[in-house]
Amino acid sequence: xxxxxxxxxxxxxxxxxxxxxxxxxxxxxxxxxxxxxxxxxxxxxxxxxxxxxxxxxxxxxxxxxxxxxxxxxxxxxxxxxxxxxxxxxxxxxxxxxxxxxxxxxxxxxxxxxxxxxxxxxxxxxxxxxxxxxxxxxxxxxxxxxxxxxxxxxxxxxxxxxxx
Ligand code: PNS
Numbered sequence: 001x002x003x004x005x006x007x008x009x010x011x012x013x014x015x016x017x018x019x020x021x022x023x024x025x026x027x028x029x030x031x032x033x034x035x036x037x038x039x040x041x042x043x044x045x046x047x048x049x050x051x052x053x054x055x056x057x058x059x060x061x062x063x064x065x066x067x068x069x070x071x072x073x074x075x076x077x078x079x080x081x082x083x084x085x086x087x088x089x090x091x092x093x094x095x096x097x098x099x100x101x102x103x104x105x106x107x108x109x110x111x112x113x114x115x116x117x118x119x120x121x122x123x124x125x126x127x128x129x130x131x132x133x134x135x136x137x138x139x140x141x142x143x144x145x146x147x148x149x150x151x152x153x154x155x156x157x158x159x160x161x162x163x
Contacts, residue, residue, distance in 0.1 A: 004028040004115070005082035007073050010035050010050050011043045012149045014131055016123035018057060020088045021064060023117060030063050032080055037070040044132055044156065057146045074109035082112070089116040090124045 004024055010017060010033070024031045035050050045053070047068045058064040069076040077085060085105065087098055102114035119126075126144055134141055135153040142150050 001028045002084065003030040003032065003080070003082040004084040004086050005032050005034055005073075005077050005080065006086045007034045007036060007069070007076075009038070009041060009043070009128065010054060011041070011045055011128050012050065012131065012145065012152065013054050013057065014123070014126050014128055014149070015144050015146065016088060016090065016119040016126045018146060019119050019123055020086065020117050021058070022061075024086050025061055025064050028063070028084065030065060031086070032065040032067055032082060033058075034073075034076060034080075035066070035068040037068050045152070049152070053146075053148050053152060056148050072108065074105050074112055077112050078109065085112060085114045087114060087116055088119055090119060090126070 004027075006017075006021060006024060008017065021031060021033065033054055035047050035054075037047050043050075051066050051068060054066045058066070067080070073085065077083075085102075087102070089095065089098060098116065102116075105112065105114060118124075123144070131141060131145055131149075131153070135157050140150065140154065145153070
């Protein structure tokens with residue numbers, strides 16, 4: 001099925017993203033996770049930290065690659081020769097924004113398809129933004145984020161480094 005591009009902020013990656021990536025990696029020959037370089041979003045983790053953590057999570061998956069990009073998504077897709085963009089669709093609330101983006105990307109590059117995948121139901125209410133807020137306020141969500149992310153969030157907010 002060729003190469004697919006899975007773009008996003010991934011600040012940080014959650015189990016919802018991981019679920020979609022694992023399933024996409026079974027469908028496509030190669031899936032490249034591409035982290036948007038956008039300092040104006042004031043990210044919690046640097047692009048390098050995010051890339052390192054995603055690489056750690058997928059170190060056993062030889063068809064999952066990790067990179068970062070700036071500029072137009074469709075230009076990056078062409079540059080890495082990906083013919084498909086994958087986006088996760090959690091709830092109706094995602095639809096409007098995703099619909100606009102998919103149609104605009106298709107207008108810019110009709111040869112690149114956007115494919116939507118739904119995460120498993122237990123991750124349908126999950127977002128990086130809520131994860132950050134919960135850890136910042138003293139909570140934790142070890143079932144909803146990979147272990148490396150749970151550790152990094154604890155370290156970021158409470159300075160706890162676990163061995
Ligand atoms: O995880 P996110 O923040 O919802 O991902 C959004 C992302 C990275 C897919 C989107 O912001 C994007 O594609 N940015 C690149 C700039 C671009 O191509 N903009 C036009 C989109 S129609």
